[in-house]
Amino acid sequence: MRPTKPTKPTTASSVLSEAELLERHGVLPSAQRLAIAQYVLRTDEHPSADQVFAKVKRALPMVSRATVYNTLNLFVDKGLLRAHVLAEGKVVFDPNLAPHHHFIDEETGAIHDVPWSALAVSNVDALEGFDVHEYQVVLRGKLKKARST
Amino acid sequence: MRPTKPTKPTTASSVLSEAELLERHGVLPSAQRLAIAQYVLRTDEHPSADQVFAKVKRALPMVSRATVYNTLNLFVDKGLLRAHVLAEGKVVFDPNLAPHHHFIDEETGAIHDVPWSALAVSNVDALEGFDVHEYQVVLRGKLKKARST
């Protein structure tokens, strides 16, 4: 609507270019920010900041650690990412903004998303003395080695 | 049972002295370990290791950080404590060994226990592909300023 600036007629929000995504969230794009966005907004690996740093460095070798940290925090501020503290001593980033639960593989430490609808928590609203703003179930265990990858 | 060694007929496990508690869990008592136990096994503050260190230092000023860390990890190994990673970059220790949930005050960062029975999570056993060993609900929000403390 209002094609003052001819923004590409994007079909759906999920096929926006990273540049558009950033702009829509009030983040000025830059080469570094785009490189970071291209990885971290599309992954389901729940990477830590240093993992993002390592990954982005391959595409953009001169990028600095500070920039990666700044950018990730900026993305969290602007609502492009969520940060979770789940595992030992590390903040991990998650582009999945919809509420969901997390399963942590006790053997590998890998984090998997569990769809919100897969579990139901009853009684949250009735909790005495707590005004709950958000919640999630954190599960730990082993991956079942069933069929399929 | 089998009172080969006449262990004191303790009324309930919750009134054991720290020294007895440690011994029962296979931990040789020492002045430092007792001082740490006296605080950390009785608190509901969910302290971090450095908070324990600060607290214990008042009672036993020559204690070293390494000892506190060693001892806390030893207690976790021996099942006297549980460690949780809930808040930003800190491991907190919790003498409450029974399963329970946690509520994190978003304003102060304080952690409160939520009794296991206060919430119910359905469908955990039916989760596809995950062999869940333990889980908890992590809630975030504000404390309701209602009556009572």
Place this chain on the structure above:
DNA sequence: TCTCGGTTTAGACTCAGTCTAACCCACGTG
């Protein structure tokens, strides 16, 4: 060209936590 604001950079710094090597001390032995 000059300036200005925002971005990036390297490196110093902080903080939590671990590691190491020396030390202490109670105990058992000759």
Place this chain on the structure above:
DNA sequence: CACGTGGGTTAGACTGAGTCTAAACCGAGA
């Protein structure tokens, strides 16, 4: 009683995640 042995403790060095800072960079406008 000297000696060795083995926990436990200690200070301090070290590591790894993350923040801070000051300088450099860069693109847009005057």
